[in-house]
Amino acid sequence: MTFLPQAKRFDWSNLWIRVASAAVLVPAVLWAVWTEASWPFLLMVSIAAALLAIEWGGMSAPRAPARVSAAITVAVLCGVFLAHDGQFPLGWAAVGVGALLAALIARGISEHPADAAFGVVYVGAPCLCLIWVRSTPQGQWWTLMLFAVTWAADIAAFGVGNALKGPKLWPRFSPNKTWSGFVGGLIGAFAVGALMTFAPPFRLNPVAAGVIGLLGGLATMAGDLWESMLKRRFGVKDSGDLIPGHGGLLDRVDGLMFAVVVVAAARLVNHLGWDH
Known part of the structure:
Protein backbone atom coordinates (compact mmCIF):
# COMPACT_ATOMS: atom_id res chain seq x y z
CA MET A 1 0.00 0.00 0.00
CA THR A 2 1.41 3.43 -0.98
CA PHE A 3 1.14 6.29 1.50
CA LEU A 4 1.31 9.97 0.62
CA PRO A 5 4.36 11.75 2.05
CA GLN A 6 3.86 13.82 5.17
CA ALA A 7 4.30 17.57 5.07
CA LYS A 8 7.39 19.12 6.60
CA ARG A 9 7.23 21.35 9.64
CA PHE A 10 6.78 25.02 8.91
CA ASP A 11 9.75 27.30 9.51
CA TRP A 12 8.40 29.75 12.06
CA SER A 13 11.52 31.93 12.04
CA ASN A 14 10.07 34.54 9.66
CA LEU A 15 6.50 34.53 11.00
CA TRP A 16 6.78 37.93 12.66
CA ILE A 17 8.22 39.42 9.48
CA ARG A 18 5.21 38.10 7.58
CA VAL A 19 2.84 39.51 10.20
CA ALA A 20 4.54 42.91 10.12
CA SER A 21 4.34 43.02 6.32
CA ALA A 22 0.63 42.18 6.43
CA ALA A 23 0.04 44.82 9.13
CA VAL A 24 1.36 47.46 6.74
CA LEU A 25 -0.24 46.23 3.51
CA VAL A 26 -3.74 45.22 4.69
CA PRO A 27 -4.85 48.66 5.97
CA ALA A 28 -3.58 50.31 2.78
CA VAL A 29 -5.55 47.86 0.64
CA LEU A 30 -8.72 48.27 2.72
CA TRP A 31 -8.49 52.06 2.52
CA ALA A 32 -8.01 51.99 -1.26
CA VAL A 33 -11.02 49.69 -1.64
CA TRP A 34 -13.37 51.53 0.73
CA THR A 35 -12.66 55.20 0.10
CA GLU A 36 -15.23 56.97 -2.06
CA ALA A 37 -12.59 58.42 -4.39
CA SER A 38 -11.66 56.08 -7.22
CA TRP A 39 -8.09 57.24 -7.76
CA PRO A 40 -6.52 55.40 -4.76
CA PHE A 41 -7.93 52.11 -6.02
CA LEU A 42 -6.76 52.84 -9.56
CA LEU A 43 -3.31 53.75 -8.22
CA MET A 44 -3.13 50.54 -6.18
CA VAL A 45 -4.12 48.34 -9.14
CA SER A 46 -1.75 50.19 -11.49
CA ILE A 47 1.24 49.85 -9.15
CA ALA A 48 0.44 46.19 -8.55
CA ALA A 49 0.15 45.55 -12.31
CA ALA A 50 3.54 47.15 -12.97
CA LEU A 51 5.23 45.22 -10.16
CA LEU A 52 3.67 41.93 -11.30
CA ALA A 53 4.82 42.62 -14.86
CA ILE A 54 8.35 43.25 -13.62
CA GLU A 55 8.36 40.00 -11.65
CA TRP A 56 6.94 38.07 -14.59
CA GLY A 57 9.58 39.48 -16.92
CA GLY A 58 12.31 38.58 -14.45
CA MET A 59 11.09 34.98 -14.21
CA SER A 60 10.13 34.30 -17.82
CA ALA A 61 12.65 36.39 -19.79
CA PRO A 62 16.03 36.23 -18.02
CA ARG A 63 17.98 37.49 -21.07
CA ALA A 64 15.91 40.66 -21.54
CA PRO A 65 13.63 41.09 -18.50
CA ALA A 66 13.35 44.89 -18.74
CA ARG A 67 11.98 44.97 -22.28
CA VAL A 68 9.51 42.14 -21.73
CA SER A 69 8.38 43.67 -18.43
CA ALA A 70 7.91 47.05 -20.10
CA ALA A 71 5.83 45.53 -22.89
CA ILE A 72 3.60 43.71 -20.40
CA THR A 73 3.26 46.80 -18.19
CA VAL A 74 2.20 49.05 -21.06
CA ALA A 75 -0.31 46.51 -22.36
CA VAL A 76 -1.89 45.89 -18.96
CA LEU A 77 -2.01 49.55 -17.94
CA CYS A 78 -3.72 50.49 -21.20
CA GLY A 79 -6.42 47.97 -20.36
CA VAL A 80 -6.65 49.13 -16.75
CA PHE A 81 -7.05 52.82 -17.62
CA LEU A 82 -9.66 52.06 -20.26
CA ALA A 83 -11.57 49.87 -17.80
CA HIS A 84 -11.41 52.54 -15.12
CA ASP A 85 -12.92 54.94 -17.63
CA GLY A 86 -15.81 52.51 -18.12
CA GLN A 87 -14.58 51.28 -21.51
CA PHE A 88 -14.44 47.61 -20.56
CA PRO A 89 -14.71 46.12 -24.08
CA LEU A 90 -11.84 48.35 -25.20
CA GLY A 91 -9.92 47.39 -22.07
CA TRP A 92 -10.18 43.69 -22.86
CA ALA A 93 -9.28 44.40 -26.48
CA ALA A 94 -6.18 46.26 -25.26
CA VAL A 95 -5.12 43.23 -23.26
CA GLY A 96 -5.57 40.97 -26.29
CA VAL A 97 -3.69 43.25 -28.66
CA GLY A 98 -1.05 43.86 -26.00
CA ALA A 99 -0.48 40.12 -25.62
CA LEU A 100 0.21 39.84 -29.36
CA LEU A 101 2.57 42.81 -29.33
CA ALA A 102 4.41 41.49 -26.26
CA ALA A 103 4.87 38.17 -28.05
CA LEU A 104 6.34 39.95 -31.07
CA ILE A 105 8.72 41.95 -28.88
CA ALA A 106 9.84 38.81 -27.04
CA ARG A 107 10.40 37.01 -30.31
CA GLY A 108 12.54 39.89 -31.57
CA ILE A 109 14.87 39.65 -28.57
CA SER A 110 15.09 35.83 -28.55
CA GLU A 111 12.75 35.27 -25.62
CA HIS A 112 9.71 33.01 -25.52
CA PRO A 113 6.75 34.75 -27.23
CA ALA A 114 4.15 32.55 -25.55
CA ASP A 115 5.46 33.41 -22.09
CA ALA A 116 5.30 37.15 -22.81
CA ALA A 117 1.78 36.90 -24.23
CA PHE A 118 0.62 34.78 -21.30
CA GLY A 119 2.12 37.33 -18.91
CA VAL A 120 -0.15 40.05 -20.31
CA VAL A 121 -3.24 37.88 -19.87
CA TYR A 122 -2.12 36.47 -16.50
CA VAL A 123 -1.63 39.96 -15.04
CA GLY A 124 -4.19 41.88 -17.11
CA ALA A 125 -7.30 39.72 -16.72
CA PRO A 126 -7.41 39.86 -12.89
CA CYS A 127 -6.71 43.60 -12.93
CA LEU A 128 -9.62 44.28 -15.28
CA CYS A 129 -11.92 41.99 -13.27
CA LEU A 130 -10.93 43.84 -10.10
CA ILE A 131 -11.66 47.23 -11.65
CA TRP A 132 -15.03 45.99 -12.93
CA VAL A 133 -16.14 44.41 -9.64
CA ARG A 134 -15.51 47.61 -7.70
CA SER A 135 -17.32 49.71 -10.32
CA THR A 136 -20.59 47.78 -9.95
CA PRO A 137 -23.38 48.65 -7.48
Whole structure:
Protein backbone atom coordinates (compact mmCIF):
# COMPACT_ATOMS: atom_id res chain seq x y z
CA MET A 1 0.00 0.00 0.00
CA THR A 2 1.41 3.43 -0.98
CA PHE A 3 1.14 6.29 1.50
CA LEU A 4 1.31 9.97 0.62
CA PRO A 5 4.36 11.75 2.05
CA GLN A 6 3.86 13.82 5.17
CA ALA A 7 4.30 17.57 5.07
CA LYS A 8 7.39 19.12 6.60
CA ARG A 9 7.23 21.35 9.64
CA PHE A 10 6.78 25.02 8.91
CA ASP A 11 9.75 27.30 9.51
CA TRP A 12 8.40 29.75 12.06
CA SER A 13 11.52 31.93 12.04
CA ASN A 14 10.07 34.54 9.66
CA LEU A 15 6.50 34.53 11.00
CA TRP A 16 6.78 37.93 12.66
CA ILE A 17 8.22 39.42 9.48
CA ARG A 18 5.21 38.10 7.58
CA VAL A 19 2.84 39.51 10.20
CA ALA A 20 4.54 42.91 10.12
CA SER A 21 4.34 43.02 6.32
CA ALA A 22 0.63 42.18 6.43
CA ALA A 23 0.04 44.82 9.13
CA VAL A 24 1.36 47.46 6.74
CA LEU A 25 -0.24 46.23 3.51
CA VAL A 26 -3.74 45.22 4.69
CA PRO A 27 -4.85 48.66 5.97
CA ALA A 28 -3.58 50.31 2.78
CA VAL A 29 -5.55 47.86 0.64
CA LEU A 30 -8.72 48.27 2.72
CA TRP A 31 -8.49 52.06 2.52
CA ALA A 32 -8.01 51.99 -1.26
CA VAL A 33 -11.02 49.69 -1.64
CA TRP A 34 -13.37 51.53 0.73
CA THR A 35 -12.66 55.20 0.10
CA GLU A 36 -15.23 56.97 -2.06
CA ALA A 37 -12.59 58.42 -4.39
CA SER A 38 -11.66 56.08 -7.22
CA TRP A 39 -8.09 57.24 -7.76
CA PRO A 40 -6.52 55.40 -4.76
CA PHE A 41 -7.93 52.11 -6.02
CA LEU A 42 -6.76 52.84 -9.56
CA LEU A 43 -3.31 53.75 -8.22
CA MET A 44 -3.13 50.54 -6.18
CA VAL A 45 -4.12 48.34 -9.14
CA SER A 46 -1.75 50.19 -11.49
CA ILE A 47 1.24 49.85 -9.15
CA ALA A 48 0.44 46.19 -8.55
CA ALA A 49 0.15 45.55 -12.31
CA ALA A 50 3.54 47.15 -12.97
CA LEU A 51 5.23 45.22 -10.16
CA LEU A 52 3.67 41.93 -11.30
CA ALA A 53 4.82 42.62 -14.86
CA ILE A 54 8.35 43.25 -13.62
CA GLU A 55 8.36 40.00 -11.65
CA TRP A 56 6.94 38.07 -14.59
CA GLY A 57 9.58 39.48 -16.92
CA GLY A 58 12.31 38.58 -14.45
CA MET A 59 11.09 34.98 -14.21
CA SER A 60 10.13 34.30 -17.82
CA ALA A 61 12.65 36.39 -19.79
CA PRO A 62 16.03 36.23 -18.02
CA ARG A 63 17.98 37.49 -21.07
CA ALA A 64 15.91 40.66 -21.54
CA PRO A 65 13.63 41.09 -18.50
CA ALA A 66 13.35 44.89 -18.74
CA ARG A 67 11.98 44.97 -22.28
CA VAL A 68 9.51 42.14 -21.73
CA SER A 69 8.38 43.67 -18.43
CA ALA A 70 7.91 47.05 -20.10
CA ALA A 71 5.83 45.53 -22.89
CA ILE A 72 3.60 43.71 -20.40
CA THR A 73 3.26 46.80 -18.19
CA VAL A 74 2.20 49.05 -21.06
CA ALA A 75 -0.31 46.51 -22.36
CA VAL A 76 -1.89 45.89 -18.96
CA LEU A 77 -2.01 49.55 -17.94
CA CYS A 78 -3.72 50.49 -21.20
CA GLY A 79 -6.42 47.97 -20.36
CA VAL A 80 -6.65 49.13 -16.75
CA PHE A 81 -7.05 52.82 -17.62
CA LEU A 82 -9.66 52.06 -20.26
CA ALA A 83 -11.57 49.87 -17.80
CA HIS A 84 -11.41 52.54 -15.12
CA ASP A 85 -12.92 54.94 -17.63
CA GLY A 86 -15.81 52.51 -18.12
CA GLN A 87 -14.58 51.28 -21.51
CA PHE A 88 -14.44 47.61 -20.56
CA PRO A 89 -14.71 46.12 -24.08
CA LEU A 90 -11.84 48.35 -25.20
CA GLY A 91 -9.92 47.39 -22.07
CA TRP A 92 -10.18 43.69 -22.86
CA ALA A 93 -9.28 44.40 -26.48
CA ALA A 94 -6.18 46.26 -25.26
CA VAL A 95 -5.12 43.23 -23.26
CA GLY A 96 -5.57 40.97 -26.29
CA VAL A 97 -3.69 43.25 -28.66
CA GLY A 98 -1.05 43.86 -26.00
CA ALA A 99 -0.48 40.12 -25.62
CA LEU A 100 0.21 39.84 -29.36
CA LEU A 101 2.57 42.81 -29.33
CA ALA A 102 4.41 41.49 -26.26
CA ALA A 103 4.87 38.17 -28.05
CA LEU A 104 6.34 39.95 -31.07
CA ILE A 105 8.72 41.95 -28.88
CA ALA A 106 9.84 38.81 -27.04
CA ARG A 107 10.40 37.01 -30.31
CA GLY A 108 12.54 39.89 -31.57
CA ILE A 109 14.87 39.65 -28.57
CA SER A 110 15.09 35.83 -28.55
CA GLU A 111 12.75 35.27 -25.62
CA HIS A 112 9.71 33.01 -25.52
CA PRO A 113 6.75 34.75 -27.23
CA ALA A 114 4.15 32.55 -25.55
CA ASP A 115 5.46 33.41 -22.09
CA ALA A 116 5.30 37.15 -22.81
CA ALA A 117 1.78 36.90 -24.23
CA PHE A 118 0.62 34.78 -21.30
CA GLY A 119 2.12 37.33 -18.91
CA VAL A 120 -0.15 40.05 -20.31
CA VAL A 121 -3.24 37.88 -19.87
CA TYR A 122 -2.12 36.47 -16.50
CA VAL A 123 -1.63 39.96 -15.04
CA GLY A 124 -4.19 41.88 -17.11
CA ALA A 125 -7.30 39.72 -16.72
CA PRO A 126 -7.41 39.86 -12.89
CA CYS A 127 -6.71 43.60 -12.93
CA LEU A 128 -9.62 44.28 -15.28
CA CYS A 129 -11.92 41.99 -13.27
CA LEU A 130 -10.93 43.84 -10.10
CA ILE A 131 -11.66 47.23 -11.65
CA TRP A 132 -15.03 45.99 -12.93
CA VAL A 133 -16.14 44.41 -9.64
CA ARG A 134 -15.51 47.61 -7.70
CA SER A 135 -17.32 49.71 -10.32
CA THR A 136 -20.59 47.78 -9.95
CA PRO A 137 -23.38 48.65 -7.48
CA GLN A 138 -22.19 47.70 -3.98
CA GLY A 139 -18.82 47.11 -5.62
CA GLN A 140 -16.91 48.11 -2.51
CA TRP A 141 -18.63 45.34 -0.53
CA TRP A 142 -18.01 42.79 -3.27
CA THR A 143 -14.36 43.79 -3.41
CA LEU A 144 -14.04 43.55 0.36
CA MET A 145 -15.60 40.09 0.22
CA LEU A 146 -13.07 39.09 -2.43
CA PHE A 147 -10.15 40.11 -0.24
CA ALA A 148 -11.72 38.67 2.91
CA VAL A 149 -12.38 35.30 1.29
CA THR A 150 -8.87 35.15 -0.18
CA TRP A 151 -7.23 36.03 3.12
CA ALA A 152 -9.47 33.60 5.01
CA ALA A 153 -8.57 30.77 2.66
CA ASP A 154 -4.85 31.49 3.02
CA ILE A 155 -4.91 31.90 6.80
CA ALA A 156 -7.16 28.91 7.48
CA ALA A 157 -5.15 26.68 5.14
CA PHE A 158 -1.94 27.80 6.83
CA GLY A 159 -3.26 27.35 10.37
CA VAL A 160 -5.09 24.05 9.88
CA GLY A 161 -2.34 22.60 7.71
CA ASN A 162 0.35 23.35 10.27
CA ALA A 163 -1.81 22.18 13.18
CA LEU A 164 -3.00 18.89 11.67
CA LYS A 165 -0.32 18.29 9.02
CA GLY A 166 -0.90 14.94 7.31
CA PRO A 167 -0.56 13.94 3.65
CA LYS A 168 0.71 16.51 1.17
CA LEU A 169 -1.70 17.96 -1.37
CA TRP A 170 0.61 18.03 -4.39
CA PRO A 171 4.20 17.32 -3.31
CA ARG A 172 5.64 17.56 -6.81
CA PHE A 173 4.99 21.30 -7.03
CA SER A 174 4.17 22.47 -3.49
CA PRO A 175 5.80 20.30 -0.83
CA ASN A 176 4.40 22.15 2.21
CA LYS A 177 0.69 22.17 1.35
CA THR A 178 -1.50 19.47 2.90
CA TRP A 179 -4.95 18.05 2.37
CA SER A 180 -5.91 19.17 5.86
CA GLY A 181 -4.92 22.74 4.99
CA PHE A 182 -6.85 22.51 1.73
CA VAL A 183 -10.06 21.51 3.52
CA GLY A 184 -9.47 24.07 6.27
CA GLY A 185 -9.00 26.81 3.68
CA LEU A 186 -12.28 25.93 1.97
CA ILE A 187 -14.18 25.96 5.27
CA GLY A 188 -12.66 29.30 6.23
CA ALA A 189 -13.52 30.86 2.87
CA PHE A 190 -17.11 29.56 3.01
CA ALA A 191 -17.61 30.90 6.54
CA VAL A 192 -16.23 34.36 5.77
CA GLY A 193 -18.26 34.61 2.56
CA ALA A 194 -21.46 33.84 4.48
CA LEU A 195 -20.57 36.19 7.34
CA MET A 196 -20.07 39.11 4.95
CA THR A 197 -23.83 39.21 4.32
CA PHE A 198 -24.52 40.19 7.93
CA ALA A 199 -22.80 43.56 7.38
CA PRO A 200 -25.52 45.89 6.02
CA PRO A 201 -26.22 47.08 3.41
CA PHE A 202 -24.62 44.11 1.59
CA ARG A 203 -27.54 42.45 -0.21
CA LEU A 204 -26.78 38.79 -0.77
CA ASN A 205 -28.24 35.53 0.45
CA PRO A 206 -25.91 34.01 3.11
CA VAL A 207 -25.94 30.57 1.50
CA ALA A 208 -25.15 32.00 -1.93
CA ALA A 209 -22.42 34.17 -0.40
CA GLY A 210 -20.99 31.11 1.32
CA VAL A 211 -20.91 29.25 -2.00
CA ILE A 212 -19.16 32.21 -3.61
CA GLY A 213 -16.70 32.16 -0.73
CA LEU A 214 -16.16 28.42 -1.19
CA LEU A 215 -15.51 28.82 -4.92
CA GLY A 216 -13.29 31.82 -4.23
CA GLY A 217 -11.32 29.79 -1.69
CA LEU A 218 -10.94 26.95 -4.18
CA ALA A 219 -9.72 29.43 -6.79
CA THR A 220 -7.32 30.95 -4.25
CA MET A 221 -5.61 27.62 -3.63
CA ALA A 222 -5.67 26.77 -7.34
CA GLY A 223 -3.91 30.05 -8.07
CA ASP A 224 -1.31 29.30 -5.42
CA LEU A 225 -0.63 25.86 -6.90
CA TRP A 226 -0.54 27.30 -10.42
CA GLU A 227 2.13 29.79 -9.43
CA SER A 228 4.11 26.99 -7.75
CA MET A 229 4.04 25.14 -11.08
CA LEU A 230 5.21 28.26 -12.92
CA LYS A 231 8.07 28.85 -10.50
CA ARG A 232 9.14 25.23 -10.85
CA ARG A 233 9.08 25.61 -14.62
CA PHE A 234 11.19 28.78 -14.55
CA GLY A 235 13.53 27.40 -11.89
CA VAL A 236 12.97 30.07 -9.23
CA LYS A 237 12.08 29.79 -5.53
CA ASP A 238 10.19 33.09 -5.31
CA SER A 239 8.89 35.54 -7.89
CA GLY A 240 10.89 38.30 -6.19
CA ASP A 241 11.89 39.75 -2.84
CA LEU A 242 9.64 42.79 -2.62
CA ILE A 243 7.65 41.84 0.50
CA PRO A 244 9.66 40.74 3.58
CA GLY A 245 8.74 37.21 4.62
CA HIS A 246 6.57 36.63 1.55
CA GLY A 247 8.86 36.95 -1.47
CA GLY A 248 7.52 38.82 -4.46
CA LEU A 249 4.12 40.39 -4.99
CA LEU A 250 3.13 37.49 -7.21
CA ASP A 251 3.84 35.12 -4.31
CA ARG A 252 1.37 37.14 -2.21
CA VAL A 253 -1.48 37.66 -4.71
CA ASP A 254 -1.31 34.47 -6.80
CA GLY A 255 -4.51 33.16 -5.22
CA LEU A 256 -6.25 36.52 -5.45
CA MET A 257 -5.58 36.62 -9.20
CA PHE A 258 -7.67 33.48 -9.64
CA ALA A 259 -10.27 34.32 -6.99
CA VAL A 260 -11.14 37.71 -8.52
CA VAL A 261 -12.19 35.99 -11.75
CA VAL A 262 -14.57 33.75 -9.79
CA VAL A 263 -16.03 36.65 -7.81
CA ALA A 264 -16.42 38.71 -10.99
CA ALA A 265 -18.32 35.82 -12.59
CA ALA A 266 -20.55 35.57 -9.50
CA ARG A 267 -21.18 39.30 -9.60
CA LEU A 268 -22.14 39.00 -13.25
CA VAL A 269 -24.83 36.41 -12.58
CA ASN A 270 -26.02 37.98 -9.32
CA HIS A 271 -29.29 38.96 -10.99
CA LEU A 272 -30.38 35.28 -11.04
CA GLY A 273 -32.05 35.60 -7.64
CA TRP A 274 -29.24 35.73 -5.10
CA ASP A 275 -30.32 39.06 -3.66
CA HIS A 276 -32.49 39.11 -0.55
